[in-house]
Amino acid sequence: MAQIIPVNVFDGVVFGATGDLTQRKLMPALYHRFRDGQIPPDSRIIAAARSKSGTEAFRALTTEGLRRHLPQRSLDEAVLQRFCERIEYVALDGASGEGWEGLTTLLGQHPERIRVFYLATSPDLYGPICRNLQDNKLVSEASRVVLEKPIGHDLRSARAINDEVGKIFAERQIFRIDHFLGKETVQNLMALRFANTIFERLWHADVIDHVQITVAETVGVEGRAGYYDKSGALRDMVQNHLLQLLCLLAMEPPISLDADAVRDEKLKVLRALRPIGAQEAATMIVRGQYGQGVADGRSVASYAKDLGAASRTETFVALKVEVNSWRWAGVPFYLRTGKRLPQKVSEVVVQFRTLPFSIFSRNAGESEPNRLVVRLQPNEGMQLKLMTKDPGPGGLRLRPARLDISFEEAFATRYPDAYERLLMDAVRGNTTLFMRRDEVEAAWRWVEPILQAWEDSPEPPRLYPAGSWGPTAAIALIERDSRTWHESWDDEVIPAAAG
Ligand code: BG6
Numbered sequence: 001m002a003q004i005i006p007v008n009v010f011d012g013v014v015f016g017a018t019g020d021l022t023q024r025k026l027m028p029a030l031y032h033r034f035r036d037g038q039i040p041p042d043s044r045i046i047a048a049a050r051s052k053s054g055t056e057a058f059r060a061l062t063t064e065g066l067r068r069h070l071p072q073r074s075l076d077e078a079v080l081q082r083f084c085e086r087i088e089y090v091a092l093d094g095a096s097g098e099g100w101e102g103l104t105t106l107l108g109q110h111p112e113r114i115r116v117f118y119l120a121t122s123p124d125l126y127g128p129i130c131r132n133l134q135d136n137k138l139v140s141e142a143s144r145v146v147l148e149k150p151i152g153h154d155l156r157s158a159r160a161i162n163d164e165v166g167k168i169f170a171e172r173q174i175f176r177i178d179h180f181l182g183k184e185t186v187q188n189l190m191a192l193r194f195a196n197t198i199f200e201r202l203w204h205a206d207v208i209d210h211v212q213i214t215v216a217e218t219v220g221v222e223g224r225a226g227y228y229d230k231s232g233a234l235r236d237m238v239q240n241h242l243l244q245l246l247c248l249l250a251m252e253p254p255i256s257l258d259a260d261a262v263r264d265e266k267l268k269v270l271r272a273l274r275p276i277g278a279q280e281a282a283t284m285i286v287r288g289q290y291g292q293g294v295a296d297g298r299s300v301a302s303y304a305k306d307l308g309a310a311s312r313t314e315t316f317v318a319l320k321v322e323v324n325s326w327r328w329a330g331v332p333f334y335l336r337t338g339k340r341l342p343q344k345v346s347e348v349v350v351q352f353r354t355l356p357f358s359i360f361s362r363n364a365g366e367s368e369p370n371r372l373v374v375r376l377q378p379n380e381g382m383q384l385k386l387m388t389k390d391p392g393p394g395g396l397r398l399r400p401a402r403l404d405i406s407f408e409e410a411f412a413t414r415y416p417d418a419y420e421r422l423l424m425d426a427v428r429g430n431t432t433l434f435m436r437r438d439e440v441e442a443a444w445r446w447v448e449p450i451l452q453a454w455e456d457s458p459e460p461p462r463l464y465p466a467g468s469w470g471p472t473a474a475i476a477l478i479e480r481d482s483r484t485w486h487e488s489w490d491d492e493v494i495p496a497a498a499g
Helices: 022-033 055-069 079-083 100-106 125-136 155-168 184-194 222-250 261-272 277-286 303-309 407-411 416-427 437-456 470-481
Strands: 008-015 044-048 085-093 114-119 141-146 172-174 207-214 284-290 294-296 299-302 316-321 335-340 347-353 371-377 382-391 398-407 462-465
Touching: 008 100, 008 416, 022 055, 022 079, 022 416, 044 277, 055 079, 055 085, 055 284, 055 462, 085 100, 085 141, 114 125, 114 416, 125 141, 141 155, 141 416, 141 470, 155 437, 184 222, 184 371, 184 407, 184 416, 207 222, 222 261, 222 316, 222 335, 222 347, 222 437, 261 437, 277 316, 277 398, 277 437, 284 303, 284 470, 299 371, 316 470, 335 437, 335 470, 382 407, 398 407
Parallel strands: 008 044, 008 114, 044 085, 114 141, 141 172, 207 335, 284 462
Antiparallel strands: 207 347, 284 316, 294 299, 316 335, 347 371, 371 382, 382 398
């Protein structure tokens, strides 16, 4: 049974409160935690943005936003009203320091409270907002600052942000969000590896052939083309989400779940990634950009059309990554992510090696290697492919079967959104599921030569039709190694025997 342990009373200040992230993710997450009694009723949400509107107008905006973004079954009008009463709005300019009196007065009413400053703004405001917090004497011992990704757009800018924020907040007070780490099924990877004896003992190069990580989306760039075009899939998804998944899969067992114990192990993986320079980039990475095609059952425009201009920004990337360590020597990790792919699916595939020797006759059929598929979203679950004896007479014939768990069926529960967990962890001061400074910088250090190689290359990204699995070169990337991408959960369906 899920246990709800209330957090201490807090004041949560959201900068960038009128933005999409606040309305689509943060408010629904806070609403759910409030509804379930995890947020004590005296806590306040102080929304800060430049717009001159007042508290009543902001409450109305939030009410409307919640009605739009919450699933119907979560909406309770009485709770919604009580929740909105906890919201105050202050108009201020995060960069210039104009209009900070309102915030100072509100926070001054409860100087002893935990303060969570959530910066849902563009990263160039992180430094200025923190400086203004300090100048207005708003940073107490019990304050935390939450930074949304991206932390910069390269190593230099990430360091500059970390330096600026680090002058004002201690590392234990800084919560760098990678919302993938807040997903239940991503945390489940740790349970899978470290709460079961059967996997961890097999989790190395002697037994594992390769690993695949796919994070596919059907959406295009929606209303975010301005941000996305400066970012691209490598910065937007690989530098953070996919590398974090890779870390959880490849890290050594931490000595505990303490924040630093876990983050030390992840950092070692990031440092062990085989560097990809200009030469390797040409053979180990495929970048693509969606053209027009059919996605989500309708015909959709190309990226260039969505953007309104020609661009060399990648909306798809596939990579072959290697981890230079005893555990993983010779085991490739194939990563791919993209927009306008055929399905929204995030999954991890651990492909075990083929049998070293078969005692079965040729008539028994091929023995297929074991494969563990962990579905992170949607339809969260796990499948393990095993070889079994085909039942009935006719000699010993082999047939694949699968162990299959659907978490929804097994646990019959709503999966909380990643932000619910992460926001409560920030209030509690638990940084385990947040990125430490050195992790963010190590990830940029690995990604940067790839960005450089692309910048220097005359080749644009390869076009792929929307609704396909990316450029054909991405298929060749893995097939060159005599392996194939795991295309669909249903691949694993084993046909019933005839008769
Ligand atoms: C965000 C990216 O971090 O993650 C988006 O900026 C992407 O481009 C999103 O769509 C995917 O998150 P989720 O939780 O929908 O899988």
